[in-house]
Amino acid sequence: MAKKRITKATYLKWYEDMLFWRKFEDMAAALYIQQKIRGFLHLYNGQEAILAGSAYAMEEGDNMITAYRNHVQPMALGEDPRRIMAELMGKVTGTSRGKGGSMHMFSPDKGFWGGHGIVGGQIPLGAGLAFADKYLGRTNVTLTYMGDGAIRQGAWHETANLAMLWKLPVVFCVENNGYAMGTSVERTAGHTPIHKLGEAYDMPNRAVDGMDPIAVYDAVYEASERARRGDGPTLLEIRTYRYKGHSMSDPQKYRTKEEVAEYQAKDPITLCLNMIQEKNWATQEEIDSINQRVKELVAECVKFAEESDFPDASELYQGIYAQEDYPFIKN
Numbered sequence: 001m002a003k004k005r006i007t008k009a010t011y012l013k014w015y016e017d018m019l020f021w022r023k024f025e026d027m028a029a030a031l032y033i034q035q036k037i038r039g040f041l042h043l044y045n046g047q048e049a050i051l052a053g054s055a056y057a058m059e060e061g062d063n064m065i066t067a068y069r070n071h072v073q074p075m076a077l078g079e080d081p082r083r084i085m086a087e088l089m090g091k092v093t094g095t096s097r098g099k100g101g102s103m104h105m106f107s108p109d110k111g112f113w114g115g116h117g118i119v120g121g122q123i124p125l126g127a128g129l130a131f132a133d134k135y136l137g138r139t140n141v142t143l144t145y146m147g148d149g150a151i152r153q154g155a156w157h158e159t160a161n162l163a164m165l166w167k168l169p170v171v172f173c174v175e176n177n178g179y180a181m182g183t184s185v186e187r188t189a190g191h192t193p194i195h196k197l198g199e200a201y202d203m204p205n206r207a208v209d210g211m212d213p214i215a216v217y218d219a220v221y222e223a224s225e226r227a228r229r230g231d232g233p234t235l236l237e238i239r240t241y242r243y244k245g246h247s248m249s250d251p252q253k254y255r256t257k258e259e260v261a262e263y264q265a266k267d268p269i270t271l272c273l274n275m276i277q278e279k280n281w282a283t284q285e286e287i288d289s290i291n292q293r294v295k296e297l298v299a300e301c302v303k304f305a306e307e308s309d310f311p312d313a314s315e316l317y318q319g320i321y322a323q324e325d326y327p328f329i330k331n
Contacts, residue, residue: 001059001228003221006214008281010056012290014213015272018048020294021072022269024081025244027298028071028088028102032248036306037088041102042069046243049268050175051076053216054143057224058111061138065113065126066145068103069175069242077110081297082304091308097319098311120146120153123172127159130170130227141224145173148194149180156197160235164201167232171223172198174235175210177242182254198235210240211266241266 004010025043032041044051047069055076058064066073071088075081079095087094088102095107105115113129116122126144133140150156151174163170174194178185185192198205204226209215216238223234241263245252276282282290 001225004056004217006217008276008279011272011276011279011281014052014056015269015276016290016294017076018052018213018269018272019291020081020297021048021051021075023294023298024072024075024085024301027302028085029244029248031089031302037102038090039101039103040068041088041248042246043242043244043248044069044072046263046267047175047177047210047240048072049213050173050210050216050238050240052268053213053218054173054220056213056217057220058143059140059224061111061140062224063111063113063126063129063133063140063142064145065122065129065142066115067119067122067147067150068115068117069147070105070115071102074105074107074110074112077107077112079107079110079112082301085301085305086308089305089308090310091305092311092315093304093308097315099315099319120150120155122146123150123153123155124159126172127163127168127170130163130168130233131166133169134166139228140169141227142170143173143220143224144170145175147180148174148176148178148185149183149188151194151197152180152188157200160198160201160203160233163233164203167230169227169230170233171220171227172203172233172235173220174237176237176239179242179246179254181246182250182252184254193237195235195237203233203235205235205237208236208238210238211263211268211271213268213272 022045025045031037051073064073071084083095087096087100090098092098095105103117123146126142130142176194180188195205195207208219219236226234243260
C-alpha cells in the first residue's frame, strides 16, 4: 500500500480524536468515582499518539488486539463511542451488551478483537488472527499490542518463535509506558531496550517515540508493509507514558510528580495543537469549535449510557454456546 501523506487534515483529525479520547477517559474516571462504573478501570491518558499513528497506518480488513487498557481503540476503528460508554456502565446497549465492562471491549465487525484481562493472553491470539489471514490468502495485518510487563510472559516467546517460523503477518507493539503496574522496567529485567527481545528470534525490531503520532505511523507502516509482503513480523517498542496510575485503584507512590510533569511537557495532544497553530492550519475559533464538539460528544455518550437499560436475566443465556436439549439448565 502507498504511504499516506501527513497533511493539515491529518493533524486536525489527530487533534480532535486524541482530545476526545482523553476527555472520554477523564469522564470515565469521574463516573468511576461516582460508582457508575464498577470493577477495574485502566485509562489511556498520555498514550494517545500510539493509537492515532497506528490507526492511520491500518488498511481495510486489518485487525487490532490489545490488553485491558482498551476503551479508545475501538473508537479509532469506527465504533460508536456511546456504545463504549454504555459497556463501561454495564448497560445492554454496550459493545458486549454490558457483560464485558472496562477490560473486555470487543468490536469484531470493526476489526477490534479485544480487550483481554489475562496478562499477555492476547499475544498468541494476535498471531492466530494473522495466521488466519495468511491461511486464507489475505493481505491483511494484525497489530498486536502488549505492555512492558506482558512481554516478560512465556506466551510472548512461544508466539515469537512460531510467528517467525511461519512468517505471520503480525506487528507486535509493546506500549512501554515505563511501568508494569507499579514496577519499573529497570526492575523487571536485566536489560531495558525491550525491542531487543526480538533479536533472539531474528525478528526485526526498533524503538519508537510513542509521544509522536508521525513516528508511530512511520514505524507501523513500515512493519505492516513487511508483513504484507510475506516477510513476517516486526517487534516495535513504542516508548510512551501514562499520566494516570495502572488503574483507578493505583495510588502511584512509585513515581514523582516531577517525572509525570516531564512527560506532560511532551503531551501528544499539546504538541499536535502547537503544530496546527504554528502552521496556521486553524483559527482560534475553529479550534474552539473542535473543543466544543468534543465536549458535546462526551456528554452525549454519558447521556446515552445513563438512559440505557441494564441487561435483564435473559441475557445470561445469550451469546453462549449451548446444547439445545442440555438437561441441566432450564429457562
